[in-house]
Amino acid sequence: MEMGSAEELGVVLWDAKQCVQCPAQEYPNHERTHCLPKPVTFLAFEDALGAVMACMTLCFFVLRAVVLGVLVKHRDIPIAKANNQALSFILLISLLLCFLCSLLFIGYPNTATCVLQQVAFGLVFTVAVSIVLAKTITVILAFKAMRPGRTMRCLLRSGASNSVIPICFLFQMIICGIWWGTSPPFVDIDSHSEPRNLNIVCNKGSVTAFYCVLGYLGSLALGSFTVAFLARNLPDTFNEAKFLTFSMLVFCSVWVTFVPVYLSTKGKFMVAVEVFSILASSAGLLGYIFVPKCYNILMRPDENSWKALKFLKTDVPNKM
Incomplete structure (x- = not known):
């Protein structure tokens, strides 16, 4: 040997x-x-890597604020109301929390941040992805409601698609509760990964629970992508299905890539990979869902009228 x-x-x-x-x-x-x-190392705000991550978070925070401002200012036009306006605002709030969640991974770890960073990550992203799923279901119900019959219209008007969000959130909260109650994350010292450094890290506690949270989030994202993909060929006017499909494709790609890269890195670079994945997936949701909508609002004002919805009944856009 x-x-x-x-x-x-x-x-x-x-x-x-x-x-x-x-x-x-x-x-x-x-x-x-x-x-x-051995010098103590962790992903600090003073480090170049930590500073870059913090700056990226700030930039995405500003972009989200701009998007929110555009949608609030033009909230009465059809494209802003399309596909459930309330869910759009809730999704923007959840994306804000997703971006802020990345800051929990930067700085000197302590017991509170170690627990919060994983639990907040799992719960906030579950809300964001379940909202995308609910919005996609709303698109399908809206176009199905144009056909004869009252069932789809009743489901659309009752907001049945919105029930997906608390159900998905509840399952993830149960997983996080079991994780927190049995083997929660804690501050640990890694003295073996790098011979000359003493890495202060957040030990996951139960690795199985961590991958259960990640796996549940991945299955939810895959389901949202599948539903959005099936709805992509519905009529184009104010139909977000194609943009929802691309956003979930980016989301799934980021987290599929995350696992092997995460396992092959050590120390603060492992934390940086997780922060980058959080920012990239959040930016994918923000960019593909809201940037095209803001572009249409600002650059194509002639299409933002009720005449553009002449193939739909007047009451459908209000419920979308």
Whole structure:
């Protein structure tokens, strides 16, 4: 069996006949005559990587504020009301929380942030993805309601699609509650991943629970993508199905890529990968769902009239 170097093993050679193992929180110098304390590392706001992540969060926060301002200012036009205006505003609020959630991963870890960062991540993203699913179901019900029969119209007017959100949230909350009650995340010291660094990290506690939260979120995103994909060929006017499809495609791609990259990194870079995945998936939802709508509102005002909905009944857009 091939042995590592003395420096990798943390061994100090006091003389040719004797060697002493350095403590886990120290490493040997180049001459291997003394043990030196390992510097403490974590994803800090002062680091270049942490500063970049914080700046990205700020930029997306400003973009979300601009989108919200446009939709509020033009809230009475048809395209702003299309596909359940209330859900659009709730989705923007949840995306705000998604962006702010990334800040919990930056800075010196403590017990509170270690618990909050994972629980908040799971619950907030569940709300965002379930809203996308509810909006997609609303699109389908709206166009089905044009056909003879009262069933679809009753479902549309009753807001049945909105019930998806609390149901999905409840299941994720149960998973997070079990995780929190049995083996919650905690602050840990990783002295083995990097021989010369002492990494302060948030230990997941139960890795199984973490991947259950991630797996549930992934299955919910896959379901939302599938429903949106099936609805993509409905009439184009104010139909968000295509944009919802692209947003969920980006979301799923980010988190499928996240798992192997996350497992192959160490220390603060592992945390940075998770922060980047949170920002990228949130930005995908914001960009593909709301930016096209804002573009149509600002650049195509002639299409933002009730005449554009002549193929629909007057009461349908109000319920979408």
